[in-house]
Amino acid sequence: MAAVEVRGLRKSYDGAKSFVLQGIDLASEDGEYIVLLGPSGCGKTTLLRTIAGLEHATEGDVLIGGNVVNGLPPRARSIAMVFQSYALYPHKTVLANIVFPLRAEGMAKEERQRKAEWAAGLLSIGHLLDRKPRQLSGGERQRVALARALVRDPSVFLLDEPLSNLDAKLRTSARDELKRFHDELGTTTVYVTHDQVEAMGLGDRIAVMYGGVIHQFGRPEEVYDDPADTFVATFLGSPPMNLVRRDSHLIGFRPEHLWPVEAVPEQHRITMPFHVDRLEYLSGDRHIYGTVTGIGEDSRVIARLPATVTTPLQPGETHQFAVHGDRLRFFDAESGLRTAPISVGAAG
Amino acid sequence: MTQTITPRTSTTRSSAHAPRVRWTDREGLLSRVFLLPTVVYIVGLVAVPFFLAIAYSFSDVTAGQPSYDFIGVRNYVRIFGDPVFWKSLQNTLVFTVISMLLIVVFGKVLANILVADFKGKWIVRLLVLLPWTTPVSLSAVAWLWLLDSIYSPIDYVLRNVGLIDSNLYYLGQPKLAMASVIAVHVWRLVPLAAVIIMAGLIAIPQEINEQAQVDGAGFWRRFFEITVPMCMPVIAVAGLFGAIFTATDMTVAYVLTRGGPNNATQVLSSWAFFKGIEGSDVAQGAAIALFLFPLLLAAAIAILRVVRKMEVF
Numbered sequence: 001m002a003a004v005e006v007r008g009l010r011k012s013y014d015g016a017k018s019f020v021l022q023g024i025d026l027a028s029e030d031g032e033y034i035v036l037l038g039p040s041g042c043g044k045t046t047l048l049r050t051i052a053g054l055e056h057a058t059e060g061d062v063l064i065g066g067n068v069v070n071g072l073p074p075r076a077r078s079i080a081m082v083f084q085s086y087a088l089y090p091h092k093t094v095l096a097n098i099v100f101p102l103r104a105e106g107m108a109k110e111e112r113q114r115k116a117e118w119a120a121g122l123l124s125i126g127h128l129l130d131r132k133p134r135q136l137s138g139g140e141r142q143r144v145a146l147a148r149a150l151v152r153d154p155s156v157f158l159l160d161e162p163l164s165n166l167d168a169k170l171r172t173s174a175r176d177e178l179k180r181f182h183d184e185l186g187t188t189t190v191y192v193t194h195d196q197v198e199a200m201g202l203g204d205r206i207a208v209m210y211g212g213v214i215h216q217f218g219r220p221e222e223v224y225d226d227p228a229d230t231f232v233a234t235f236l237g238s239p240p241m242n243l244v245r246r247d248s249h250l251i252g253f254r255p256e257h258l259w260p261v262e263a264v265p266e267q268h269r270i271t272m273p274f275h276v277d278r279l280e281y282l283s284g285d286r287h288i289y290g291t292v293t294g295i296g297e298d299s300r301v302i303a304r305l306p307a308t309v310t311t312p313l314q315p316g317e318t319h320q321f322a323v324h325g326d327r328l329r330f331f332d333a334e335s336g337l338r339t340a341p342i343s344v345g346a347a348g
Numbered sequence: 349m350t351q352t353i354t355p356r357t358s359t360t361r362s363s364a365h366a367p368r369v370r371w372t373d374r375e376g377l378l379s380r381v382f383l384l385p386t387v388v389y390i391v392g393l394v395a396v397p398f399f400l401a402i403a404y405s406f407s408d409v410t411a412g413q414p415s416y417d418f419i420g421v422r423n424y425v426r427i428f429g430d431p432v433f434w435k436s437l438q439n440t441l442v443f444t445v446i447s448m449l450l451i452v453v454f455g456k457v458l459a460n461i462l463v464a465d466f467k468g469k470w471i472v473r474l475l476v477l478l479p480w481t482t483p484v485s486l487s488a489v490a491w492l493w494l495l496d497s498i499y500s501p502i503d504y505v506l507r508n509v510g511l512i513d514s515n516l517y518y519l520g521q522p523k524l525a526m527a528s529v530i531a532v533h534v535w536r537l538v539p540l541a542a543v544i545i546m547a548g549l550i551a552i553p554q555e556i557n558e559q560a561q562v563d564g565a566g567f568w569r570r571f572f573e574i575t576v577p578m579c580m581p582v583i584a585v586a587g588l589f590g591a592i593f594t595a596t597d598m599t600v601a602y603v604l605t606r607g608g609p610n611n612a613t614q615v616l617s618s619w620a621f622f623k624g625i626e627g628s629d630v631a632q633g634a635a636i637a638l639f640l641f642p643l644l645l646a647a648a649i650a651i652l653r654v655v656r657k658m659e660v661f
Contacts, residue, residue, distance in 0.1 A: 075562070083555045091578060
């Protein structure tokens with residue numbers, strides 16, 4: 001039974017003609033970590049809020065634990081949510097924040113205290129219980145918000161960009177902690193983010209959203225290696241997938257697969273002349289900006305060379321580059337959808 | 349993401365004209381120029397009369413004999429011996445405390461209505477603000493008619509509904525007269541309090557309220573545990589405003605009842621007016637009026653201190 005399921009969900013605001021969510025179907029396995037990934041305005045937060053019951057579906061159903069919960073208020077849905085701002089109650093101490101949902105449930109005082117201490121211990125915030133939220137750092141606030149979500153024993157965790165308020169360094173360790181935390185509890189989680197690194201690192205499966213539609217729903221390596229369309233191909237990856245037009249098709253290949261010809265094994269390689277415009281050195285890699293010709297229309301592309309590829313390259317010169325044939329992906333130029341491979345012809 | 353702004357225009361301009369500082373660039377000077385009208389206004393209309401009142405309260409100045417003779421605290425001794433003064437002080441405190449409580453409660457209710465989303469919200473907001481924008485004397489006269497002993501439309505309605513047999517004489521009976529004065533104060537100041545509290549309500553992040561919903565809190569728990577505590581500083585300020593405006597107001601009591609019947613609605617400011625202006629004893633009027641100042645000052649300081657200590661954000 002799916003912990004969270006969404007069927008044919010459509011959502012428009014106040015009778016507006018256009019839909020923010022245009023027919024979403026999504027089902028999680030029990031205990032799964034699902035990431036909703038997309039640029040801002042793609043509808044991912046709306047989808048999360050609709051699951052939470054903070055927004056109402058215009059059409060379609062939301063199911064939690066197999067039951068349709070469309071008409072139920074948030075408190076009756078057995079969910080816990082962590083907002084982007086953490087939404088800690090500023091006038092309450094950390095302890096009072098954590099026990100607030102338990103008091104709303106009407107739990108006895110000793111039981112509340114026991115649960116709060118358990119959650120605080122799990123997140124190592126036991127020493128902060130008497131403080132007020134404004135006396136906490138960003139990372140500590142995030143843990144308090146998690147502890148408050150945790151004590152409810154929800155069937156689903158809903159997390160709305162919980163790492164975006166942390167600085168880059170803290171984000172990495174917090175991400176690691178979130179994953180460990182999930183492994184320990186095994187509660188189904190729906191996680192919203194616009195950050196592909198978070199999505200790839202945390203998700204069991206990623207739903208890539210754009211324009212109120214899920215473009216692809218799959219494991220991280222699937223959405224990265226086998227994008228369903230050009231949106232997914234160019235949204236994921238840094239730098240994104242290169243697209244070269246050839247007739248009615250687009251040929252896609254990732255920057256990390258476009259190497260100087262001598263670094264690519266001869267078998268099945270597709271070579272192309274690459275005119276180098278500019279080089280960047282980024283965390284040990286060389287990013288080469290330039291134009292490829294030969295395999296389709298002349299197109300600006302990026303190649304990402306690891307430190308192990310030491311071919312000397314200078315701006316202004318043209319060098320033979322190559323991609324392994326298995327690494328090419330093909331899309332329909334009109335619809336952007338994935339198609340069967342076409343003959344590229346410049347193999348050698 | 350960082351943006352670089354190229355100061356192209358300023359470089360081209362500075363090559364044509366040498367850069368110079370205009371008087372509008374001098375913030376120290378500007379601040380003084382902008383403050384000047386306020387300072388003149390406060391000194392002329394607040395500070396001068398205030399110190400004049402202090403000076404008069406230690407003198408024997410009357411409307412007919414304006415020459416200044418220092419007579420020490422004799423005015424204060426005289427007013428302390430006057431039972432009407434004590435009655436006025438008591439009324440002032442009673443009116444202020446009851447009005448303040450009602451103003452805060454109704455203000456909060458009204459603020460909640462005003463932040464809610466519904467059709468025709470702007471017209472409701474406009475209507476709600478009207479009592480506050482009407483001059484006190486004008487609205488007090490309107491209330492005088494509403495509470496008239498013979499033609500009161502309120503009595504007319506109550507009689508026809510069958511709740512009363514004969515007119516109530518709102519302004520003729522001590523208890524009803526006091527209630528009437530309080531009602532007018534509350535009616536007049538609730539909009540102000542509502543607008544102040546509304547600002548506080550709007551400042552509460554929407555996510556906090558949604559978080560409380562997800563956390564399982566119903567309406568009343570959210571109201572008493574989240575909304576009210578987080579609005580407390582502005583509620584206190586609204587209460588302070590209500591208290592000061594009620595305590596210092598003489599118009600309502602003066603227009604409605606002239607302090608009667610038998611001083612039942614006499615307040616310090618109206619009593620000071622009767623003594624000092626209508627009774628020509630300026631010095632004693634000043635002494636009565638000044639009595640309120642230390643009380644209000646202490647109350648204001650106490651409330652503002654408490655507000656500052658509240659950690660809501």
